[in-house]
Amino acid sequence: MSNPAYSTFKRFPLTHMTPQATSIPRAITPRIVAGTAPDSPESAIPTSVAKSIMTPKIPRNTPHPIRQPAVPMFCSASESRAAMASRSARTSESGFSTRYVRPARIPSAISLRRPSSTASVGFTCSDITACPWPLEFRCKISRLFLRDRAEILRPQLHLTNTIPSAILDRMSATVKQPETASPLVYLSFDQFPGPKGAATHIDAFNRWLGTFAMSLGREAHLVTLPPGPDALQQGLSCWSSVGITHHPLPAAGEHLFERVASYRRHLWHWWRQRFGQRDIKAEAVHFRSIFEGYLISRDKPEYCRNLIYEVNGLPSVELKYHYPRVADDRELMQKLTHQEQVCLDAADMVITVSDVNRNHLLARGVPSERIALIRNGVDTDMFCPTAPPRDWSQPPTDDHPVRLLYVGTMTSWQGLGYAIDGLARLRRDVPARLTVVGPGRRRQRSQIENQAFKARVGQHVEFHEPVTKPRLAEFYSQADITLAPLTACDRNLVQGCSPLKVLETHAAGIPLVASDLPVVRELATHDQDAVLVRPNSAKAIKDAVLRFLDEPSLANRLSQNGRRRVERASGWRDGTDSLESVYRRVLALEH
Incomplete structure (x- = not known):
């Protein structure tokens, strides 16, 4: 298999893994964490490989590790090392391989404690800042080793019949599952950030979306193409706003449709890693074109509860002005029109920017009550008169044309x-x-x-x-x-x-x-x-x-x-006020 993560796992077979102290070689620990990260679809661990890691084979006629004295889930670093040293000796006597049976490679500076009652999501490390690893990796490794015990135990115990299901249920109830509110997701097959008008529109809407999601106690995610070369030269490679996370996904290919296919693959992997493993459905997905919205519209119940389609352009009309030869491809035009109609039929609300566009959508069968007109806005503080106007009473010259x-x-x-x-x-x-x-x-x-x-x-x-x-x-x-x-x-x-x-x-x-x-x-x-x-x-x-x-x-x-x-x-304030009305209507919220 060409996946580098898979070849690494092949070199490090895990012969034994205990729920309280996961034995992970230093060389592959970052890859395990990277594989679960939603922002790196290329480095994701295949499902089959991940299952083989989390469900190692245990030799027959051997005491199950759950029956052995276990290291407490929450203990000091010194207690963990002492307990694991004793544990390693016992497992050696019982016939298990001890090559990797040792504490996970977490720095001793980290002390794992019980979370406070006010913690919002998951567990915390009291002195995680003392860890020499990068902050992003520290957070991910903490989530990996401090997640619900039932999630770690269940894949191993599923292979044996020595523990009744009633005990498993009681074990699952020992740690309360953190409640995750359904997120709001904004998708766009546009380079962002960038200098084009589409980027201006995306920026205004998503700055509002972040604050709106925070007011509802939900996560918000913006998924776009990475910024283009022009934006990178102008220092527009990064974008951030309160309450929303930006996820640029690549779209490689020699022509448009190869890039669309690549983007859809990366979007599917991103969605699966971010939400699919926890079986989370988005509360609302907001998209701008069929290139990112068709797959979700086609299988709407699997991805989200509500769809918002923001129609800024229809490929069946606009594409021929960018690629003149597609105008004569009737089969392609039929496919584009079909995908547009699937998105229009699945959308709970359709946003448009002009009356002309609204009339076209009505002609395509979209009910008027599902169409919202939100025109573009402008930043009147940035664009304002700064220079004296030209004196038109004076005739133009070569020096002053x-x-x-x-x-x-x-x-x-x-x-x-x-x-x-x-x-x-x-x-x-x-x-x-x-x-x-x-x-x-x-x-x-x-x-x-x-x-x-x-x-x-x-x-x-x-x-x-x-x-x-x-x-x-x-x-x-x-x-x-x-x-x-x-x-x-x-x-x-x-x-x-x-x-x-x-x-x-x-x-x-x-x-x-x-x-x-x-x-x-x-x-x-x-x-x-x-x-x-x-x-x-x-x-x-x-x-x-x-x-x-x-x-x-x-x-x-x-x-x-x-x-x-x-x-x-x-102003953009008028547009975001109208957008808030759309979201409240779709989410059935009271004004």
Whole structure:
């Protein structure tokens, strides 16, 4: 077997294991603990190997170890060593192998005592800080050796008929099982933390989820992909919040579906190690796409009591804009649609971000009472006016051109190509520059760069990789106009979205030029806080920018109205309040 943990166990056969003093060689003790850890699926011990370790074979016609004088479960370190020395001699006389019959390799500095009546979960070590091992391993080794005696004894005694079941029941009752409340789990097949809009959404919701879980006395877990290279370069590799634990799981593969399959395998192992061995069902599982939610939706009774499906994107609609060739694969599209429907049917509540998306879900058979509309929010303290606005009464010059800003991905539905063509048309009349901030695949970026050079504006377009939110706020403060040229396609007209760039532009006090689409009209109003133009039109973008030069007071009026709009009803607090209502309804809690 290729598993390194298994090969290690093979080199160290455990011929005898007693319930009070488990004989574990130093070389494999860390692997046993790592195998039970939920955060390392690759190093998990196979079930068959774990059972063989916990249920060693005992020679026939030999007194059972339970009938021999035992070391007390809770005793001092010196008492433990003395008792085990005497015990080792007796077991040698009885015919047991004594190669590994010795106290477990726990440092003598640890003293095991009875827990106090106020202990919430499990047992504690009074002076665990004196142990020279790392803190994380100390906690795990404590849980391994201090768990309920019945859990340790039962696998061994199950192999013999010398002890009646009534005695086993009395032994199980000697130590009270700690009650574990059903946890709340948030799943996302997104790189987190990170600079993308999805990461902003996940961060806001899960900071609230941690405090909400604490108020209910429950655990909360966030499971995502690890942060991407861009996030690692920006120091976003770690995330923590009160009341919730983040578990990044890998997703290896050369293409999307290999990564999805890898992530689902790791998620299954993580779930089994975290909850499956204790037969714990989550109180609620909240997921964002079929990639992480399909398996749980398909077998919902085995995993959780309640499901919350947060529909931010549907692969059957959106995937072709990232991978154009899948649009012609009818079989793949049918599979994606089927998995989406399984998730929608199993969900107790479906969260959506726009009215357009809500109407699409209604058309797919989701009852209106199971749909909750929670729009995106914006941090109005981070995104705020910091620089004096441009004086539009002064004509632009080469030293002071019109500064346009585009924030978002380079996928076709975002309309960056129309912004490039609009810049080329605008430069025929006035000096202008375009700054592009956002991720893009190599193929997408190459197409945009070629388009810019063919339009002879390549040197006037500046590309930036995804940045942190504070740095993004600086880009907004340096811009004169923000562009949101969303295209008229099924991604925006059927599936819908809630573009963060619109809210961030309003909060930053910058004039907005955006496509006149239903998803934009939910967040902006023409001539009140934005200039809405005909979609898929570079000429319309150029004319909208020139309008600011013709009406110098227009920019200031739109900026002030946009700022007031987000201050009134577009903060993340409104979104988390709505999310709390959803959770209380799903969990049947009183307000």
